[in-house]
Amino acid sequence: MKRMLWVWTVVCVLVGLLPVGVQGADLQIEAKSAILMDAATGTVLYEQNAHEPLPPASVTKVMTMLLIMEAIDDGRIGWQDLVTTSEDAAAKGGSQVYLKVGETMTVKDMVKSIAVSSANDCACAMAEHIAGTEAAFVEKMNAKAQELGMKDTHFVNCTGLDDDENAKDHKTSAYDIAVMSAQLLTKHPAIKDFTTIWMDTIRNGEFGLSNTNKMVRFYSGATGLKTGFTSQAGYCLSASAQRDGMELIAVVMGCETSAKRFAACKSMLDHGFANYALITPNLAEELAVPVKLGTKDRVSAVPGENAPILIDKSQKNLIAMEVELEKQVTAPVSQGQRLGTLTVKAGDQILQQIPLVAQTVVRKLTFGQIFRHLLKTTLAGK
Numbered sequence: 020m021k022r023m024l025w026v027w028t029v030v031c032v033l034v035g036l037l038p039v040g041v042q043g044a045d046l047q048i049e050a051k052s053a054i055l056m057d058a059a060t061g062t063v064l065y066e067q068n069a070h071e072p073l074p075p076a077s078v079t080k081v082m083t084m085l086l087i088m089e090a091i092d093d094g095r096i097g098w099q100d101l102v103t104t105s106e107d108a109a110a111k112g113g114s115q116v117y118l119k120v121g122e123t124m125t126v127k128d129m130v131k132s133i134a135v136s137s138a139n140d141c142a143c144a145m146a147e148h149i150a151g152t153e154a155a156f157v158e159k160m161n162a163k164a165q166e167l168g169m170k171d172t173h174f175v176n177c178t179g180l181d182d183d184e185n186a187k188d189h190k191t192s193a194y195d196i197a198v199m200s201a202q203l204l205t206k207h208p209a210i211k212d213f214t215t216i217w218m219d220t221i222r223n224g225e226f227g228l229s230n231t232n233k234m235v236r237f238y239s240g241a242t243g244l245k246t247g248f249t250s251q252a253g254y255c256l257s258a259s260a261q262r263d264g265m266e267l268i269a270v271v272m273g274c275e276t277s278a279k280r281f282a283a284c285k286s287m288l289d290h291g292f293a294n295y296a297l298i299t300p301n302l303a304e305e306l307a308v309p310v311k312l313g314t315k316d317r318v319s320a321v322p323g324e325n326a327p328i329l330i331d332k333s334q335k336n337l338i339a340m341e342v343e344l345e346k347q348v349t350a351p352v353s354q355g356q357r358l359g360t361l362t363v364k365a366g367d368q369i370l371q372q373i374p375l376v377a378q379t380v381v382r383k384l385t386f387g388q389i390f391r392h393l394l395k396t397t398l399a400g401k
Contacts, residue, residue: 046290048283051253051273055287056197057295058204058259058266062329063194064291072171072190073272076247077114077137078255079179079189081199082160083146084245087130088207090149098127100148107153108144113180113249115140116226128221134213135228137246139178146177153177167202169195181249193270200244200257200268214243214259233281234258238288242266248277258284260292264327267291297327300340300363306375308358313350313381314388320344320358323374328363339364344375350383 048067055065063069090096102125104118114137118124124132129145132138146156157174164172171192175185203210217236219228230236231246240260247255254274258281260267269287274280306320344359359375 046286048271048286049274049279050271050283052193053271053283053287054193054197054269055291056194056201056268056270057291057297057329058201058268059297059327060329061198061201064267064295065287066194069194069197070171070192072173072192074181074186074189074249074252075179075191075196075272076181076249076252076255077139077179078196078245078247078257078270078272079174079177079191080133080137080142080247081196081203081245081257082163082174083142083156083177084130084133084210085199085203085207086149086156086159086163087126087133087145088203088210091126091209092207096126096149098125100126102126102129102144102148104140104144105147108140108147111139111143111178111180112182113137113139113178114231116221116228118144124221130210131213131216131219132221132228134210134243134245135216135219135230137231139180142178164191164195164199167195167198169198171195179247179249179252181251186251193272196257196270196272197268200259200270204242204244204259204266204268211242214245215241232256232258234260234284238285240292244268246280254280256280256284258288260288262292263296265292265295265297265329294332296330296332298330299325299327300361300371300373302340302342302361306342306344306359308345308377309347310352310381311347311349312384313352314384315381318348318352318358318381319378320375321378322361323355323357323376326371326373328371342375350381352377352381354378354380 052068052071054069056063101123104122106120109118109120116132116138118140129141132141143153146153150156156177160174172195175189215235217230234241240262242259242261244257244259254277255272258269267288269284271280271283307317308320310318341362354377356377357374358377361373361375363371
């Protein structure tokens with residue numbers, strides 16, 4: 020038998036109760052494709068033609084920055100490492116910081132230049148620094164895309180430039196951009212130190228950088244992320260912002276003007292922050308399970324994970340948290356051993372089930388310990 024406890028708290032009905040694609044259906048987004056996603060849960064709050072493969076222009080560099088940040092966090096490269104500019108990197112057109120062949124720059128300034136000014140020359144230099152050649156780096160980009168489940172994506176370069184024949188095959192989708200953006204922001208938050216810069220300098224203050232993403236300055240809570248434009252791709256943007264612990268990602272592709280891409284992302288982000296929020300279920304009491312033949316009489320039961328839940332703020336309701344625990348367990352008990360389940364419900368709808376696990380180890384009593392315990396109990400009863 021298992022015992023059941025009920026804890027009630029006033030929150031909101033979860034987004035999962037509403038069909039994806041209905042939320043935000045009244046938004047008017049002037050773009051070939053668009054999406055609004057919650058970064059923490061990956062929940063799609065709005066989408067418009069979100070899986071059509073399209074040229075992404077410099078929004079490509081979200082993946083470039085993701086691989087750079089992985090290399091930094093893995094210890095393969097360091098922020099103060101010097102990167103030497105090759106002929107190929109110096110020859111890159113479009114947005115650049117005008118690296119010269121043989122010029123060296125730290126990884127930190129390279130990343131800053133990519134994040135703030137969308138520097139194609141720095142993107143190429145970093146690709147070569149990490150993988151040896153841009154082509155080898157692009158292989159890593161495509162491998163990472165597959166790992167993340169980005170089914171609409173095929174990269175042919177690390178910049179998004181479409182000035183050669185192969186560029187016609189360089190495509191991704193709004194959905195895939197949101198996926199890689201969420202990965203970058205949630206797994207490598209240090210990138211925000213660069214994507215939130217409005218203006219800065221490199222080369223000891225001699226060269227100025229100005230962010231191509233105007234939302235960094237004009238949208239409250241903006242955390243980035245990346246603009247893009249070519250004549251073929253149109254105006255693209257992956258815009259992210261965080262408020263009250265919730266980070267949203269709005270992506271548009273193929274806008275006619277720069278103003279329209281910013282207006283579209285602002286509209287989606289405004290909608291998201293107005294209608295949704297993240298909560299983390301909290302138990303109102305300490306839970307414990309009796310232990311038989313253990314060195315401790317009881318073991319605390321705690322949530323095995325602490326994943327946030329996305330809720331729809333517009334629907335007020337009561338959410339119930341049902342705690343189901345084993346009546347008793349027999350030692351030994353290992354740390355992390357499952358002891359029960361925390362079920363979050365709205366009415367009869369199960370919203371999330373979280374395992375409850377043993378917080379600590381409880382060792383089994385030895386024969387001698389059992390004997391001494393029985394003897395003590397017997398003598399105490401006299």
